[in-house]
Amino acid sequence: MASKLHLELALTPDGWRRDVVVRIDHGVIVGIEEAGHGQAQRVSGVALPGLPNLHSHAFQRAMAGLTERRGSEADSFWTWREAMYRFVERLGPDELEAIAAFAYMEMLEAGFTWVAEFHYLHHQPDGRPYDNVAEMSERIVAAADAAGIGLTLLPVLYRQSGFLGKPPTPAQRRFVCDRDRYARLMETRVPAGNIGIAPHSLRAVTLDDLQWAALTWTGLPAHIHVAEQTREVDDCIAAHGRPPIDLLLGTVEVDARRWCLVHATHANADERARIARTKAIVGLCPITEANLGDGLFDAAAFLAEDGQFGIGSDSLIRISAADELRTLEYGQRLMHRQRNVLGEATRSTGRRLFEAALAGGARATDASTMGGIAPGKRADFVVLDRQHASLAAAQDDSLLDAWLFAADNAAIKTVYCRGVPVVQNGRHVARDELGQRYRKALSGLA
Known part of the structure; x- marks a missing residue:
């Protein structure tokens, strides 16, 4: 060929x-x-x-535009999450595959040629596993194949609803896996890509579970949501006496080869500097972070410390590689009240953003053959x-x-x-x- x-x-x-x-x-x-x-x-x-999309929840494409109505209380990530939980109850394998294939098709039309799917919709609506425990994971693989996009499958480890072993809620029963079931999910074959681990977040796994996953699958990509919300930070400090990124860095070895810290929005200055030193990738999802009102990661300070990032489309409220990078830069302009905040003297702002997202995304997805128009x-x-x-x-x-x-x-x-x-x-x-x-x-x- x-x-x-x-x-x-x-x-x-x-x-x-x-x-x-x-x-x-x-x-x-x-x-x-x-x-x-x-x-x-x-x-x-x-x-x-082609750019890698390092963070996707494919099923959420079908929710795009359906949660833009203010409720009786102040809207936030947490109220949006309740709407997502209600939506996910209705999805079966056929629906998931059709929605994911459509989303991956749109990613290709938008300039993404590889996707890391942070996949946590594992079980039937009542929480029982399908006869094939990897049924939903295999539907994601089939969807990527139908669209023709490269795939890093990230089965999510989800164990609890809050810090210190808070029991899962009924709305989370489709996500929860014990260790044996999770190990079976990690056997899913991904012919046109690879597989990695995804402890959902420090609030959704115990520290023992986090260490178990990291040590069991050494060398594979490892993605985790962290410091996305101020409430998450406050709850982590209340439970463990330290903020989530500090806790993560003190619990497992976060390194350049495999780790992607998704969002990291509310990293403090010390945590940002420590992430930069590890050379781990920060996975920024600017459109979703704006849509959910999460806040702004100080990318300018992070890049000044030689930090590395990639971009993801997360909730898929809008699928556009260009718009993710534009929103990232515009957020920094609003934060710092300057223009071309992430630009530099030797490259235009657009080229610096693009090349940084290309390099960071290729590393975070472990797509070793991604990353440029070059031999190999x-x-x-x-x-x-x-x-x-x-x-x-x-x-x-x-x-x-x-x-x-x-x-x-x-x-x-x-x-x-x-x-x-x-x-x-x-x-x-x-x-x-x-x-x-x-x-x-x-x-x-x-």
Whole structure:
């Protein structure tokens, strides 16, 4: 399965290159050469590496836009969570697979070519396991295969409803696993990706469970929600005498190779500096964090300490790689009352954001072949349309700026995964089929 693509303009680890031919074999780049040496399929436009989406709850795509009504009390993450719990009661395997496949299709149309699925919907509505304990995990794998996206499956370990062994609530019974059942989930095969652990949060697992998971699956990706909410921080201090990130760093070895701290919104200055020193990835989900009113992570201070991050679309209220990065920068502008807060002298703001999210996301998902248009990497390209009005006057780095800050998803023309075009003219090749399955699933939930 060898092929050649002639890229008109490409962002590579060596910078912008014009008229290069990428040689592909079995979905992997095996060489890059100057054009003019044999036949190659011409790809007009701006070729960028596909981005990893390091945090997704696929089933929540079906909730998007349905929780935007203020209740009798002040709305917050916690009131939103109650609405999510009610929604999840109605989902079965068929609905989950259809919703996830549609969400993954939209991710591809939005510039993501790999997704880390933080998957905690394990059991039947009454909490009993399916005959195949990995039924729901396997539906996630099938959904990723249907859409054609790379997958890091992160089965979630969920044991309690609050710190110090608070029993799970009835609304959480679909999530809860004992150690034996969790170990069986970790045997799920992911042919087009890999698997990692996901202790849900310090409020949802005991410290013993956290250590058990980290030591049992040494070397695999390890993702955890941490310090997302101020109430979580306060409850952790009340229970353990220390804030959650400090507690995490003191309980397991958080290292550069495997750990992703999702959100970390309310990290204090000392915790931020310690995370930066470990080289672990902070998983930022700016659109969801804004939608839920979580707060703002001080990314400017973190990057100044050489901290590393990736981006995720979390609740999937909106799926857009460009919008995640734009919202990240705009949050910093509002926090610091400056422009181009995350930019630097040698690269434009858009390019710095993009390359940081690319590197951090590839590490956090353990997608070793992600991360650039270079030999040994997956042939995953996002091609921007140079004819889009917002890109008309742009060159090199400003092309990235124009995409992220002006054009958004509308500028994406083609997306290749493993050298195969899964999005053409801005539309996924299976959109009609996957859209029909999605609408049928939602009609059954009405």
